[in-house]
Amino acid sequence: MKICCIGAGYVGGPTMAMIAKQCPDIPVHVVDLNQARIDAWNSDNLPIYEPGLDEVVKEARGRNLTFSTNVDEAIAEADMIFISVNTPTKTFGIGAGRAANLEFIEKCARQIAKVSKGHKIVVEKSTLPVRTAEAVKRILSSSGNGATFDVLSNPEFLAEGTAVEDLLDPDRVLIGGESPESIKALCDVYAHWIDRDRILTTNLWSSELSKLTANAFLAQRVSSINAISALCEATGADVDEVARAIGTDSRIGPKFLKASIGFGGSCFQKDILNLVYLCEHFGLREVAAYWEQVVIMNDHQKQRFSERIVKTLFNTVSDKKIAVWGFAFKKDTNDTRESAAIYVCRDLLRERARLTIYDPQVPEKSIRAELTAACSDMQGQISENDKRLIEQNVTVVSDCYEASKDAHAIAVLTEWDEFKELDFDRIFQAMQQPAFVFDGRNLLDHQKLSKVGFELHAIGKCR
Numbered sequence: 001m002k003i004c005c006i007g008a009g010y011v012g013g014p015t016m017a018m019i020a021k022q023c024p025d026i027p028v029h030v031v032d033l034n035q036a037r038i039d040a041w042n043s044d045n046l047p048i049y050e051p052g053l054d055e056v057v058k059e060a061r062g063r064n065l066t067f068s069t070n071v072d073e074a075i076a077e078a079d080m081i082f083i084s085v086n087t088p089t090k091t092f093g094i095g096a097g098r099a100a101n102l103e104f105i106e107k108c109a110r111q112i113a114k115v116s117k118g119h120k121i122v123v124e125k126s127t128l129p130v131r132t133a134e135a136v137k138r139i140l141s142s143s144g145n146g147a148t149f150d151v152l153s154n155p156e157f158l159a160e161g162t163a164v165e166d167l168l169d170p171d172r173v174l175i176g177g178e179s180p181e182s183i184k185a186l187c188d189v190y191a192h193w194i195d196r197d198r199i200l201t202t203n204l205w206s207s208e209l210s211k212l213t214a215n216a217f218l219a220q221r222v223s224s225i226n227a228i229s230a231l232c233e234a235t236g237a238d239v240d241e242v243a244r245a246i247g248t249d250s251r252i253g254p255k256f257l258k259a260s261i262g263f264g265g266s267c268f269q270k271d272i273l274n275l276v277y278l279c280e281h282f283g284l285r286e287v288a289a290y291w292e293q294v295v296i297m298n299d300h301q302k303q304r305f306s307e308r309i310v311k312t313l314f315n316t317v318s319d320k321k322i323a324v325w326g327f328a329f330k331k332d333t334n335d336t337r338e339s340a341a342i343y344v345c346r347d348l349l350r351e352r353a354r355l356t357i358y359d360p361q362v363p364e365k366s367i368r369a370e371l372t373a374a375c376s377d378m379q380g381q382i383s384e385n386d387k388r389l390i391e392q393n394v395t396v397v398s399d400c401y402e403a404s405k406d407a408h409a410i411a412v413l414t415e416w417d418e419f420k421e422l423d424f425d426r427i428f429q430a431m432q433q434p435a436f437v438f439d440g441r442n443l444l445d446h447q448k449l450s451k452v453g454f455e456l457h458a459i460g461k462c463r
């Protein structure tokens, strides 16, 4: 058995590294068109930051784990080909802003069809609209060179920041397919380290749809608690207390009830919009509207937070310095895709605030690129005004102390653990007075900070 994976991103890289680590008998070849990304996978400086990933890669790389740009060669040699390319929201044409852009999936299928000989198992690892396998199968079956294919759906449930733990000890592995032999072949790979009773098998369509549904349910919980956070702020209830009170009900459970400035990441919004688009396609308007509300609530939460900052700072942040702590969409990742921080920063910039941004893992060029994209229209055009604001009003610094010096306010946008350990007396002394903290993650010790002298504003807490 030889494995190839097309796409060396946040999913392809860690997932294949784990398979290679746990299955020393299986050669795993990860390929990507992006030479810089492949070079990074082959270096000591991996392209993604994930706790524990360096060790996993080091153990397997050079033994049975290879990274390269030789897509054709890797496909030709493999018995099992994972497709793990990006499936972003379409930004053009029919379904723009909602449907998944399946261009990269289709290109992979065509490439596989062109290069393959003999029999191959093709595994959808990317998150896809239900019934994509139908299109993949049709493309593969027109290969014309006598090759035969089975298509499986094997969606990935890892979360960034905990990818290694999630891959090592997943709640479940899901495999959808038609051919018992192909399903068994993939089960055998995972069974190297995962109990068989945690490997679920379904039909293809259930598997594809379960992935979208899981993300929709998770995002819905975040939007639900965030909706309640607004009511808490208006009434004097405390959202963390409410979350604890409802989370102890075993039917509700305690996870994914942390109120925040809104969910980010490359997938929740994309996958819900994809679900919405699918529902509309099948004429299920009410169902589409129900799920779309999760995204609408999330946008509202981000906007509410930046508005609260402006209102609290005497209705103007123009020329005020605001220290932004954290830019990644959650802690323990360098990923900024759809991070709520982008939109909060954009809104504050448009109010002419001066932002000093610090994130332990996100480089300056990613911060500037994300802000530029968020200020641009779908064609990538940005106004001169926004461009100037990003150039002149954004400074990226190397720690929280530097970010907060002379600042009027601190906005905590990512829940990095290191933010809890700082010398808050020192920070307070160096700030403009009154010194405000807007804790968008309810991360800090609010009582302690109030004693130091800060004026604290937190999510779902009334002052």
Ligand SMILES: NC(=O)C1=CN([C@@H]2O[C@H](COP(=O)(O)OP(=O)(O)OC[C@H]3O[C@@H](n4cnc5c(N)ncnc54)[C@H](O)[C@@H]3O)[C@@H](O)[C@H]2O)C=CC1
Pocket: 006, 007, 008, 009, 010, 011, 012, 031, 032, 033, 034, 037, 071, 084, 085, 086, 087, 104, 107, 108, 125, 126, 127, 128, 156, 157, 158, 159, 160, 266, 267
């Ligand atoms: N990021 C995450 O935590 C999770 C993502 N997913 C899903 O997994 C899929 C991949 O996501 P990410 O890894 O985050 O994306 P990514 O953007 O980090 O990586 C995708 C990679 O595929 C490469 N690629 C695209 N077309 C290619 C082609 N024709 N040949 C070779 N390489 C090609 C790109 O250059 C890129 O490096 C998406 O469908 C996503 O929804 C699922 C679970 C978790």
Ligand SMILES: O=C(O)[C@H]1O[C@H](OP(=O)(O)OP(=O)(O)OC[C@H]2O[C@@H](n3ccc(=O)[nH]c3=O)[C@H](O)[C@@H]2O)[C@H](O)[C@@H](O)[C@@H]1O
Pocket: 127, 156, 157, 158, 159, 160, 161, 215, 218, 222, 255, 256, 257, 258, 259, 260, 261, 262, 263, 264, 265, 266, 267, 268, 329, 330
């Ligand atoms: O398909 C995917 O891409 C993945 O999406 C999520 O994983 P991820 O986006 O990496 O991270 P999460 O831990 O789910 O957090 C998503 C966002 O929700 C926010 N969040 C999460 C939980 C919570 O209680 N409150 C909250 O605001 C986080 O800060 C973050 O911005 C899912 O958890 C994974 O199972 C799934 O595989």
